Amino acid sequence: MKLTIFQTTVGQILTRTSGFLQSVSSHSLQPYCGCALGSSLCGVGCYVRHNIHITRGREWGSFVEVRVNAAEAYRSQYSREQAWARRSRGKFGIFLSSSTEPFQPAERKYRVTRSLLETMLELPPDFLIVQTHCPQVVDYLDLYPELGKRMQIRFHISIETDTDQLGELPKPASPIAKRIVAAGRLRAAGLRTVITVSPLLPIAKPEEFFARLTDVADAVVIDHFIGGDGSANGARTLRTALPLAMGAIDPGSVTLEYREKIIAIARRHLPGRVGVNIDGFAGRFLDGRYNASGNWVWGLER
Numbered sequence: 001m002k003l004t005i006f007q008t009t010v011g012q013i014l015t016r017t018s019g020f021l022q023s024v025s026s027h028s029l030q031p032y033c034g035c036a037l038g039s040s041l042c043g044v045g046c047y048v049r050h051n052i053h054i055t056r057g058r059e060w061g062s063f064v065e066v067r068v069n070a071a072e073a074y075r076s077q078y079s080r081e082q083a084w085a086r087r088s089r090g091k092f093g094i095f096l097s098s099s100t101e102p103f104q105p106a107e108r109k110y111r112v113t114r115s116l117l118e119t120m121l122e123l124p125p126d127f128l129i130v131q132t133h134c135p136q137v138v139d140y141l142d143l144y145p146e147l148g149k150r151m152q153i154r155f156h157i158s159i160e161t162d163t164d165q166l167g168e169l170p171k172p173a174s175p176i177a178k179r180i181v182a183a184g185r186l187r188a189a190g191l192r193t194v195i196t197v198s199p200l201l202p203i204a205k206p207e208e209f210f211a212r213l214t215d216v217a218d219a220v221v222i223d224h225f226i227g228g229d230g231s232a233n234g235a236r237t238l239r240t241a242l243p244l245a246m247g248a249i250d251p252g253s254v255t256l257e258y259r260e261k262i263i264a265i266a267r268r269h270l271p272g273r274v275g276v277n278i279d280g281f282a283g284r285f286l287d288g289r290y291n292a293s294g295n296w297v298w299g300l301e302r
């Protein structure tokens with residue numbers, strides 16, 4: 001598929017969350033519109049491909065709009081949105097990103113995500129969740145410890161399966177091994193690191209998979225498309241090629257029983273550090289609890 005990249009400017013970059021993201025953060029932030037990873041494995045079931053406001057009829061994976069003034073827009077919105085978030089949602093928290101990939105190849109040239117992170121050093125949110133499929137997230141390791149002094153910061157790295165080639169599905173944009181190494185580097189730098197198994201795809205050797213993740217992650221999130229894609233009973237994902245391809249590899253994997261089986265295995269390897277669906281994205285883990293200050297404490301703090 002031909003990829004068209006063009007530069008654009010935006011009036012606003014911070015979007016107040018609604019729907020299922022509301023319980024995760026007050027805002028989402030998209031440095032780009034569109035995603036170059038759209039024709040790889042994660043793009044098949046990507047929820048954004050159904051968002052007509054974003055695609056405007058274009059094929060998902062065929063376009064990337066580079067929001068070149070993102071940092072400037074963040075700066076101009078900061079005070080108002082911070083005040084609104086603290087008043088309405090308790091904390092000013094940012095999810096980077098929910099409908100694009102902040103470390104996609106265009107970032108190497110345009111450095112929009114970097115410009116935003118640098119601006120956050122000066123104008124920090126209360127917390128930041130960095131969500132990515134790209135091992136290039138470690139390119140900015142020079143910034144993260146400083147950001148961590150100014151805000152709570154958590155990294156979510158998506159690894160949906162243990163197999164790089166799943167049946168007839170496209171390959172992932174980056175090998176699983178590279179994402180595992182990236183997670184390990186973040187964690188070794190003292191940064192909270194979560195593997196988001198989202199959407200949960202067939203896992204050939206789940207015991208080995210989760211045993212491997214214990215070395216590189218503080219926690220995992222198990223997110224099946226049923227109950228996890230923001231629609232009733234996974235209706236959104238059922239419109240894509242993903243369920244059929246999953247069923248061809250493991251017929252049970254398209255059921256919630258499969259999710260429960262995988263959760264049970266993950267809990268054995270990471271006790272107190274397994275989250276499910278949106279609760280997991282929000283940092284609310286099975287076996288966790290609220291402390292006296294009203295903050296969620298993971299089942300097992302490290």
Ligand code: SF4
Pocket residue numbers: 035036037038039042043046047048098099100101133
């Ligand atoms: S990286 Fe994220 S936004 Fe891009 S196609 Fe994959 S799931 Fe969708």
